Amino acid sequence: MLDNKKAQVGESLMWLVATIAIIVILIIGIYAAIALGKAKEVTSVFSGNSQISYYYPVERAKTDFALSINDSNKDKIMEWVNENEK
Amino acid sequence: MNDKGKTKLLSGYWYIIIIIIAAGIISMVYLFYNSPYDARDAESRILSEKAADCISFHGIINENIFFNDSLNESFSDNFLSECSLNFETDSENPEYFIEIIFYNISEEELFSFSKGNINWRNSCFIKNEDDKQYKNMVYCNEMRFYAVDNDENQYLIKIISGVGKTDKNVR
Numbered sequence: 001m002l003d004n005k006k007a008q009v010g011e012s013l014m015w016l017v018a019t020i021a022i023i024v025i026l027i028i029g030i031y032a033a034i035a036l037g038k039a040k041e042v043t044s045v046f047s048g049n050s051q052i053s054y055y056y057p058v059e060r061a062k063t064d065f066a067l068s069i070n071d072s073n074k075d076k077i078m079e080w081v082n083e084n085e086k
Numbered sequence: 087m088n089d090k091g092k093t094k095l096l097s098g099y100w101y102i103i104i105i106i107i108a109a110g111i112i113s114m115v116y117l118f119y120n121s122p123y124d125a126r127d128a129e130s131r132i133l134s135e136k137a138a139d140c141i142s143f144h145g146i147i148n149e150n151i152f153f154n155d156s157l158n159e160s161f162s163d164n165f166l167s168e169c170s171l172n173f174e175t176d177s178e179n180p181e182y183f184i185e186i187i188f189y190n191i192s193e194e195e196l197f198s199f200s201k202g203n204i205n206w207r208n209s210c211f212i213k214n215e216d217d218k219q220y221k222n223m224v225y226c227n228e229m230r231f232y233a234v235d236n237d238e239n240q241y242l243i244k245i246i247s248g249v250g251k252t253d254k255n256v257r
Contacts, residue, residue, distance in 0.1 A: 015099065022103060026110030033114040037121030038257075042128045058135045059231035065145030066231075070238045073191050077232045080193065080242055 121257050126225035126249040133171070133247040134229040137184055140169035141243060142233035149236060157188075162199035173202050175251070183207065183224065183248035191240045206248045222256055224248040 063081050067074060141148055150161045150168065161168055165186075173182045185200035185207060200207070203224075210226035226248040233241050 019103065022107065026107065026114075029110060029114050030117065033117040037118045040121055040123045042123050042125040058138055059229050062138060062142050062145055062231040062233060066142070066233045066240075067145070069145055070234050070240060073240065076191065077240070077242065081230045081232055083230065 122255055124225075124255045126251060126255050127227070129251075130225055130227040130247045130249045133182065133184060133249065134227050134245045136171060137169060137186060137245050137247065138229060138231060138243075140171075141186065141245075142231065145233055147233045147235045147241060152235065157197040157199065165199065165201055171201075179203060179250075181250040183210075183226075183246075183250075185246045187244045187246075189242040189244070191242065193242065196241075202248075203250065206250065207246070210246055210248055222252050224250050224252075225255075 059081065063077070067077070141151065148161075151158055153159070153161075165171075166173060171184075173180050175181045180203040183200070183202035183204065183206045185198060187198040188196045190196055206224040206226075209224045210228075226246060229245040229247075231243055233243055235241065
């Protein structure tokens with residue numbers, strides 16, 4: 001009789017723990033959905049977060065075209081243009 | 087408890103668990119897809135690129151910009167139509183901002199002009215991404231490039247563009 005009761009308590013406890021585990025996983029999932037939802041962003045390919053290394057930015061192209069016409073003060077120009085990328 | 091009662095209790099429990107899991111999954115999907123994509127970075131970058139294309143093509147400055155070695159007021163006044171830009175949105179206040187500054191090679195400002203919501207200019211220089219309020223402010227991009235005019239005079243050009251639209255991009 002005592003063994004039967006013990007088994008019943010054990011089984012109930014198992015279901016209780018399983019229920020708590022399911023609820024905890026769902027709460028974690030909901031928090032993750034909120035965090036991922038807030039982080040949704042469409043970045044430009046040239047933004048600092050971009051992993052694309054082969055992209056040739058417009059300003060670089062324009063600067064290179066202009067330098068091919070007149071490249072005096074080139075170092076100064078490049079320094080000024082690149083100041084923004086810091 | 088007999089076996090029949092036990093089975094009834096368990097099936098009731100399973101119904102409740104299934105409902106909880108379904109509600110959890112529905113809320114996760116809703117919370118994720120209900121948040122808008124923040125496209126202001128890409129949008130302000132595109133705005134800068136469009137303006138840059140209008141100002142300088144293949145490194146040579148648009149000849150309509152100058153009038154007797156200074157800024158052609160007609161070009162700056164009609165900048166949006168000259169460059170095929172449209173700042174009109176559903177909201178009452180302009181949601182875009184652009185400023186174009188010309189410097190000489192000594193980095194002295196020659197002239198500048200701006201269009202759109204000029205009040206946002208100062209917000210562009212507040213860059214504290216840890217601040218929660220930062221996301222609710224205008225998103226700005228700065229572009230710098232070098233160009234020459236038809237007489238090969240050198241100019242340094244800075245374009246600052248900003249996009250508001252916080253209600254559509256941030257929640």
